[in-house]
Amino acid sequence: MTETIGSRTAPADEQTSLVEVRDLKKHFQTSSGPLSRLFDAPDVVRAVDGVNLTIREGETVAVVGESGCGKSTLAKTLLKLHQPTAGSITYRGTDLTDLSQSEMRPFRREMQMIFQDPLGSLNPSKTVGQLVTTPMDVHNIGADSRVRQERARELLERVGLSAEHFDRTPEQLSGGQQQRVGIARALSVEPDFLVADEPTSALDVSVQAKVLKRLDTLTNEHGAAMLFIAHDLSTVRHIADRVAVMYLGRIVECAAVDELFGSPQHPYTKALLSAVPRIDPDDRAERIRLHGQVPSPMNPPAGCRFHTRCQELIPPAEWKGTQVQFRMVFTFRQKVLSDVIDVEAVRTQLKEDTEEIPQNALVDAVVGRLFPGYSADLPSDAHSTLCSAAQYIVDGDIDAAKALVRDEFRTPCERDVPDAESQSGCFVRCHRYD
Numbered sequence: 001m002t003e004t005i006g007s008r009t010a011p012a013d014e015q016t017s018l019v020e021v022r023d024l025k026k027h028f029q030t031s032s033g034p035l036s037r038l039f040d041a042p043d044v045v046r047a048v049d050g051v052n053l054t055i056r057e058g059e060t061v062a063v064v065g066e067s068g069c070g071k072s073t074l075a076k077t078l079l080k081l082h083q084p085t086a087g088s089i090t091y092r093g094t095d096l097t098d099l100s101q102s103e104m105r106p107f108r109r110e111m112q113m114i115f116q117d118p119l120g121s122l123n124p125s126k127t128v129g130q131l132v133t134t135p136m137d138v139h140n141i142g143a144d145s146r147v148r149q150e151r152a153r154e155l156l157e158r159v160g161l162s163a164e165h166f167d168r169t170p171e172q173l174s175g176g177q178q179q180r181v182g183i184a185r186a187l188s189v190e191p192d193f194l195v196a197d198e199p200t201s202a203l204d205v206s207v208q209a210k211v212l213k214r215l216d217t218l219t220n221e222h223g224a225a226m227l228f229i230a231h232d233l234s235t236v237r238h239i240a241d242r243v244a245v246m247y248l249g250r251i252v253e254c255a256a257v258d259e260l261f262g263s264p265q266h267p268y269t270k271a272l273l274s275a276v277p278r279i280d281p282d283d284r285a286e287r288i289r290l291h292g293q294v295p296s297p298m299n300p301p302a303g304c305r306f307h308t309r310c311q312e313l314i315p316p317a318e319w320k321g322t323q324v325q326f327r328m329v330f331t332f333r334q335k336v337l338s339d340v341i342d343v344e345a346v347r348t349q350l351k352e353d354t355e356e357i358p359q360n361a362l363v364d365a366v367v368g369r370l371f372p373g374y375s376a377d378l379p380s381d382a383h384s385t386l387c388s389a390a391q392y393i394v395d396g397d398i399d400a401a402k403a404l405v406r407d408e409f410r411t412p413c414e415r416d417v418p419d420a421e422s423q424s425g426c427f428v429r430c431h432r433y434d
């Protein structure tokens with residue numbers, strides 16, 4: 001494995017680090033995957049698989065990525081709501097990794113979480129007032145219950161609720177109001193570190209911006225650092241200082257927010273950004289469509305995990321065509337490897353046009369189904385590999401087809417894991433930046 005670093009410029013104002021996450025892994029054992037059904041052994045879901053992240057005092061770091069990439073697992077593991085499989089979590093210089101739940105208690109006040117589903121995270125039998133005062137009771141904040149109630153009222157007002165909400169139960173509130181209670185409750189114990197897991201995704205679009213603004217203002221006023229989890233980049237632009245882009249259990253790029261939006265480096269970040277709606281027509285970039293599906297975290301691709309979908313996939317040194325052509329033959333390879341072709345369906349369709357199908361017409365049709373372009377423009381040796389693989393498929397020898405394309409269309413991106421480590425907390429994990 002090579003150690004390759006793509007460093008980005010550090011933010012100007014270096015601050016003391018509050019949370020340090022090093023090579024953090026959280027794997028789940030499950031018995032629902034194909035291997036476990038076959039061999040009666042648990043499959044391993046590599047939900048978080050080698051995350052390095054530094055969060056500084058008072059800083060907001062956003063983690064963004066598609067559904068299932070491991071954001072929530074990262075958030076929960078970081079707070080020790082899940083026990084890490086490997087790696088370390090350090091908070092203000094204390095290694096939390098192996099602390100028991102009781103040893104974690106002193107840190108629970110300082111590290112608070114705001115959940116995605118506000119109602120699910122609020123005890124329905126308590127009033128709003130009780131929900132905000134209870135954490136203060138537990139952690140002994142404020143001289144007596146009168147002071148705590150006073151503080152709860154003040155906080156509820158600051159999140160935009162009024163005295164009339166104080167005696168209601170969560171179910172009597174709207175989603176936006178419930179999430180405001182969640183924010184007030186988390187802030188009531190004066191945390192230094194907040195983890196907000198998609199705090200507005202369950203809310204109406206009309207209230208999302210208001211709740212976010214409130215969360216941002218209050219976190220800044222309290223001087224708390226925040227890890228903010230979001231699906232899409234547009235949500236985080238105005239709230240984050242730094243953004244970490246996550247893909248299949250790993251962070252692929254981390255940069256100061258303006259740098260990430262102004263000059264994204266990782267091909268995955270570029271693709272995510274191209275999907276962000278822009279108001280200014282001059283600012284609109286062409287949408288980058290990624291290839292194929294997100295692979296399973298039970299069986300992630302070797303090397304760079306993004307290579308199977310990457311639009312900037314690196315061709316091997318001996319490749320004679322263009323990068324775009326290599327990307328196309330690689331798509332052909334991926335389709336062969338994942339058994340997407342049904343030769344009988346191709347045969348049936350050809351039969352609609354002609355009774356007697358010439359052998360090479362069937363091979364050409366299979367190539368046409370699997371290759372996303374005009375294959376005759378390819379370098380001749382690549383074109384003949386495509387035809388040979390299609391011939392194997394037509395002959396029913398799918399293993400030979402797979403072996404051929406696997407050998408002939410290799411990319412350096414699948415060889416090594418692009419690694420990243422930087423003092424600044426900003427990096428790109430991509431072989432293009434080796």
Ligand SMILES: Nc1ncnc2c1ncn2[C@@H]1O[C@H](COP(=O)(O)OP(=O)(O)OP(=O)(O)O)[C@@H](O)[C@H]1O
Pocket residue numbers: 028029030045046047065066067068069070071072073074231297
């Ligand atoms: N307790 C669990 N047991 C088994 N697999 C799990 C468990 N929790 C999460 N996973 C799996 O781990 C992977 C990452 O899930 P996670 O919820 O962390 O992703 P996410 O990026 O937060 O997704 P979303 O944006 O949809 O919330 C998924 O494949 C998920 O199915």
